[in-house]
Amino acid sequence: MKKNILLLLLSVICFVSLAQPLTVKAQEQSPDNEFRVGLEASYAPFNWTQTSPDNGAVPIFGEEGSAYAGGYDVQIAKKIADGLGKKLVIVKVQWDGLVPALQSGTIDAVIAGMSPTEERREQIDFTDAYYESDLVVVTRKDSPFADARNLSDLSNAKITAQQSTFHYTVIDQIPDVQKEQAMKDFSAMRTSLASGVIDGYVSERPEGITATGANPDLTMVEFDEGEGFQTNPEDVQVAIGMRQGDPDLERINEIIATISEDERTELMDTAIKEQPAAVEEVPDGETAESDSDEGLLSDFRNILDEYGILFLRGTGLTLFIAVFSTIVGLLIGLLIGIFRSLPSAENPFSRFLQKLVHGLLTIYIEVFRGTPMIVQAMVIYYGTALAFGVSMNRTVAALLIVSINTGAYMSEIVRGGIFAVDKGQTEAAQAIGMTHGQTMIKVVLPQVMRNILPATGNEIIINIKDTAVLSVISVADLFFQGTTAAGTNYQYFQTFTIVGVIYLVLTISATQLLRLVERKMDGPSEYAMLDELNPEE
Structure with a gap:
């Protein structure tokens, strides 16, 4: 049992260490020497994700060394960046987040197979077309x-x-x-x-x-x-999306004009041939023979060989966000629970402030419990950039979003835990001269922590799964990496089966660890009488 616990703890440390590099890289407004391009990296042959720099692929921002973007859009982006004399930086963004990311300054351009429709032109500007299709x-x-x-x-x-x-x-x-x-x-x-x-x-x-x-x-x-x-x-045209009034738009149009139709066709033909899901041609007169291990098991092995490092980093980030946010959410819940248990102040002004804070806390709880986390993610991540010009690191934004969301739920859980403690204990503590703070810390909270432990465990499990909604702001968690892999290799059942198994392992491990903590807090289930332990004495 101890060995299993040790292995589990080492796994947690490993996963968190893998996730840490993603949290320290600040995502600020683009420096003057960088050209930040947003794309899905899962829309082959225009763009896709691969795990090697082969065929001119470019490292994906935040995942350098483990994930690269390739495809027609990437090759066009390289030509644009070279023409501007800037370093190309590829930022992976979900489709729905591309325009908000552009407007907020997170990226400088959208090169993602986007058509310059009239509806989009009301929000952003477009260059001349760089591809046309049927x-x-x-x-x-x-x-x-x-x-x-x-x-x-x-x-x-x-x-x-x-x-x-x-x-x-x-x-x-x-x-x-x-x-x-x-x-x-x-x-x-x-x-x-x-x-x-x-x-x-x-x-x-x-x-x-x-x-x-x-x-x-x-x-x-x-x-x-x-x-x-x-x-x-x-x-049917594909153009580059730019912020309205961007001074580089004309320069980019001039660069696009230098790319001939023949060169564009050649780039697309090459992208179709080089995409990860391309089917190898069998020479005339030969037949494709199946290996003995070909089938689902072979598919699973190939997916793990190709995208295993991405799944591992996604798992680490998922676990890191879930554990960190649950701990912070618990602290928020404890602070709110203690505050809401304070007796009414005697001073009128203090009593007014107390009611004001109580009202603000109620609004916070109702708002974050009453709205989906996916909406909160969009508002917090893109809203802060649009309203205040603050471009947050995605991982920091994810920690903030899940923490405050968890805090809203934990505050009610803590309140229920406080009410579950018999009032007689509080009265007894006050009778012997203990202050409200001493009563809460030494008498009430120790019992509250045990009472709310199962609910806290549920929050960890929920947060492990709910990090998937953060894909809307392109947080590279396990679900996001799985979606990227499936969009590139077209093996949806196999890919998401692997992802599902990883989620199951995480939730079962968290459940078993929490049950162990519960047993340790409860102590022995039965206390034998001394004469039963020593019948001869």
């Missing part, structure tokens, strides 16, 4: 819609597209279409398509080539000329 529909080969050649052939099909893209709006052009809810990213759409939840999704041709190349069960519907989606020129 719209396609990705479906299954065995689907009745696989042979579609015009929009009418897709009638009654269940079609979706990525959230916050113009792809979703063009679905209405399909007659009698069953328009499904927009999905967060391409990983979700590909998984839904493979499982039969949808019949297809709207995409661009490069992504369609990638999807069908990685999964032989999928096919790409390309429409006959004039029979496809009706779009504006800017809808």
Whole structure:
């Protein structure tokens, strides 16, 4: 038992040590010599994540040495940075966070396969197009819609597209279409398509080539000329997003103009060939033979070999955020609980201040218990940058968000623990001359800590799982790394099975450790009488 506990503690120390480097790197406004580019790093062949610097990949900010971004967008970004005479810095950002990150100054540009639609132009500026593509529909080969050649052939099909893209709006052009809810990213759409939840999704041709190349069960519907989606020129163009009024916009347009159409085509063809999910061609006359260990187990091993270091760092960061935030949240809860147990002050002014603070604490508790953590993350991380010009480090923001959220819940848990202590003990302590502070510290709180230990354990487990919502601000926790890997290798079941097992190991380990602490605090379950221990005496 002691050996198991020691191994568990060593694992915790290992994970936390892996997470620490991510917390010390300050994420400030971009220095003048840096060109910070935001992208998802999971939208092959435009951009993806890999674990080596092969094929001109660039280190991802905050994950240097373990994660690199590659793809067409990255190669374009390198040319732009060289033309500006600046160092390229790639910042991985979830799709929904790209525009807020740009507006807040966290990044200098969005180079992520983004179309310069009118809606987006109201918020940010765009350069000239650096790529132009056609719209396609990705479906299954065995689907009745696989042979579609015009929009009418897709009638009654269940079609979706990525959230916050113009792809979703063009679905209405399909007659009698069953328009499904927009999905967060391409990983979700590909998984839904493979499982039969949808019949297809709207995409661009490069992504369609990638999807069908990685999964032989999928096919790409390309429409006959004039029979496809009706779009504006800017809808099928891809441009660089910039802050409104950015003085570098014209310079970047001049750089883009120097990249010929042939060079752009060559860059895209190379990206399609080099993407991690690319299927190796088998020479004519040969057949691809299956190895004896090929199958799910082989897939799991390959994923761990390729992305194991990312999962390990994501696990370390997840555990670090969960444990640290629970401890801080507990301290917040104890302080609030003690304050709310204070007797009313006799001085009118002190009593007014006491009520004022009590009201503010009530607002804090209700706000953070009554709103989703994912909303709190967006408001705190991007809101502080937009309102006050403060660009926070993502890990620091994550610790702050989860800590204050946990503190709101823990304050109510502590209050319940205080009420569970018999009032007679408080009265007895006061009768012998103990102050309120002495009574709380020496009599009440020791019992409160034992009473709330199970609830505190639940908060740790909840926080381990809830760090996943922090992916909205691109915190590189376990879920974020899993999403990145799945979006790159297209093996969703295998990847998220590994992620799920890691979460399960973390929660079970935390549960067992907390039960051990409970037993130590309780002492022996039975106290034998002296004469039973020594019957001869």
